[in-house]
Amino acid sequence: MSGCCLSMESRAGPRPGGLSYCVAFSQLLGLTVVAVTGAWLGLYRGGIAWESDLQFNVHPLCMVIGLVFLQADALLVYRVFRNEAKRTTKILHGLLHGCAFVMALVGLVAVFDHHRKRGYPDLYSLHSWCGLLAFVLYVVQWLVGFSFFLFPGASFSLRTRYRPLHIFFGASIFLLSVGTALLGLKEALLFKLGTKYSTFEPEGVLANVLGLLLAGFALVVLYILTRAEWKRPPQAEEQALSMDFKTLTEGDSPGSQ
Amino acid sequence: MSGCCLSMESRAGPRPGGLSYCVAFSQLLGLTVVAVTGAWLGLYRGGIAWESDLQFNVHPLCMVIGLVFLQADALLVYRVFRNEAKRTTKILHGLLHGCAFVMALVGLVAVFDHHRKRGYPDLYSLHSWCGLLAFVLYVVQWLVGFSFFLFPGASFSLRTRYRPLHIFFGASIFLLSVGTALLGLKEALLFKLGTKYSTFEPEGVLANVLGLLLAGFALVVLYILTRAEWKRPPQAEEQALSMDFKTLTEGDSPGSQ
Numbered sequence: 052m053s054g055c056c057l058s059m060e061s062r063a064g065p066r067p068g069g070l071s072y073c074v075a076f077s078q079l080l081g082l083t084v085v086a087v088t089g090a091w092l093g094l095y096r097g098g099i100a101w102e103s104d105l106q107f108n109v110h111p112l113c114m115v116i117g118l119v120f121l122q123a124d125a126l127l128v129y130r131v132f133r134n135e136a137k138r139t140t141k142i143l144h145g146l147l148h149g150c151a152f153v154m155a156l157v158g159l160v161a162v163f164d165h166h167r168k169r170g171y172p173d174l175y176s177l178h179s180w181c182g183l184l185a186f187v188l189y190v191v192q193w194l195v196g197f198s199f200f201l202f203p204g205a206s207f208s209l210r211t212r213y214r215p216l217h218i219f220f221g222a223s224i225f226l227l228s229v230g231t232a233l234l235g236l237k238e239a240l241l242f243k244l245g246t247k248y249s250t251f252e253p254e255g256v257l258a259n260v261l262g263l264l265l266a267g268f269a270l271v272v273l274y275i276l277t278r279a280e281w282k283r284p285p286q287a288e289e290q291a292l293s294m295d296f297k298t299l300t301e302g303d304s305p306g307s308q
Numbered sequence: 309m310s311g312c313c314l315s316m317e318s319r320a321g322p323r324p325g326g327l328s329y330c331v332a333f334s335q336l337l338g339l340t341v342v343a344v345t346g347a348w349l350g351l352y353r354g355g356i357a358w359e360s361d362l363q364f365n366v367h368p369l370c371m372v373i374g375l376v377f378l379q380a381d382a383l384l385v386y387r388v389f390r391n392e393a394k395r396t397t398k399i400l401h402g403l404l405h406g407c408a409f410v411m412a413l414v415g416l417v418a419v420f421d422h423h424r425k426r427g428y429p430d431l432y433s434l435h436s437w438c439g440l441l442a443f444v445l446y447v448v449q450w451l452v453g454f455s456f457f458l459f460p461g462a463s464f465s466l467r468t469r470y471r472p473l474h475i476f477f478g479a480s481i482f483l484l485s486v487g488t489a490l491l492g493l494k495e496a497l498l499f500k501l502g503t504k505y506s507t508f509e510p511e512g513v514l515a516n517v518l519g520l521l522l523a524g525f526a527l528v529v530l531y532i533l534t535r536a537e538w539k540r541p542p543q544a545e546e547q548a549l550s551m552d553f554k555t556l557t558e559g560d561s562p563g564s565q
Contacts, residue, residue: 226527241494262438274480
């Protein structure tokens with residue numbers, strides 16, 4: 052057992068240097084995405100309010116903060132806090148996803164309420180179909196993830212089998228969210244600018260830059276998540292605990308995440 | 309050495325059952341994407357020709373065949389032919405990427421030629437910016453990949469360091485290509501249908517279904533690529549050869565792909 056723990060400790064150690072720079076860059080890019088979304092809405096769409104036509108603008112801002120920035124950060128906690136106790140990391144992961152869900156819900160209420168007030172039809176576009184799919188998958192993933200990993204009922208073997216699926220669907224829902232954001236941005240541009248889009252209007256150029264920033268943010272987050280040597284090493288305490296108390300929430304993690 | 313080979317042989321073995329079903333499903337989905345693209349262009353856009361306005365329609369069809377379907381299949385060869393000789397698999401990977409490149413080039417020539425004849429401006433939209441980025445990255449990745457992995461000059465350690473980057477950028481360029489296709493589809497719909505898009509016109513619904521099929525295809529391909537136990541096992545012959553003839557193209561592979 053001591054040999055096993057020693058080997059685990061040697062795997063934990065300090066955080067790899069490249070990881071810190073990459074995470075810092077991802078946060079800079081993510082905050083830039085949020086800021087540029089705000090700047091676009093403020094400069095060219097009249098800003099944000101719950102009443103009046105400006106209610107629509109709550110939708111893109113909340114979705115970008117919730118299902119892009121906060122969702123990405125929820126995925127990254129297993130890399131950023133790779134040497135912390137698993138239970139703490141799990142709770143932070145769940146909390147960040149909870150905040151992302153609330154932001155997304157406000158964004159969705161804003162757009163449906165805006166459509167209802169103006170008599171606009173709902174859910175006819177590819178953006179809305181992809182968005183609905185992403186949101187439904189997000190809620191299902193949150194509920195299943197909560198009942199498997201935070202609620203103490205699920206067995207060790209059930210968690211082991213479900214874990215790779217949870218990770219894959221987590222990254223997939225994030226990518227689908229970014230894709231949906233790009234479609235929404237394009238829709239908003241074409242509805243307002245029409246053929247003026249082809250004259251390199253400042254709003255069109257700014258929104259194109261925002262689109263590239265969104266795509267870049269998604270790729271940097273994906274890089275951090277998939278790089279093999281940055282994955283969370285199995286913690287000595289977890290391994291030891293899991294041998295004796297498999298039912299303890301923080302002790303039942305099957306290997307690295 | 310015999311123990312090592314035995315262990316390698318035991319890792320190779322028959323293809324996992326789930327992998328075959330998933331690959332078959334991906335091919336069915338990919339061919340459906342190509343067929344629905346063709347049906348959309350045939351039913352609602354007047355079909356395809358190199359002369360006249362129909363030249364534009366060559367663009368979506370070629371890009372979907374090249375940078376979506378063929379590019380995905382080029383990535384999947386390392387899973388489908390996981391027990392074949394590495395050199396054969398590499399050549400097939402390069403050839404499929406070569407075909408994808410030619411198709412994409414025809415698609416790009418079609419749209420630029422169409423724009424030139426009609427006096428339309430180029431490269432103003434988010435679709436074109438993302439597409440240009442994807443294509444440039446694709447060409448760079450092909451050239452660097454060719455000189456590192458098919459050309460016999462690169463050293464073993466250089467290949468080992470570059471390999472994870474090549475895999476990550478390969479998947480990223482594929483995802484960026486699918487995202488660009490979704491943006492292009494949306495652009496084509498909004499340019500033609502305008503506000504009629506919101507009345508659930510048959511063309512709009514078909515194109516939305518095509519968009520979901522594209523997103524679904526990307527996720528299935530990503531699932532096959534990322535599932536840990538489906539990765540290519542190191543081959544006994546490669547391991548043995550790499551011990552003695554590190555400069556041989558088929559013997560210098562650093563582990564599984």
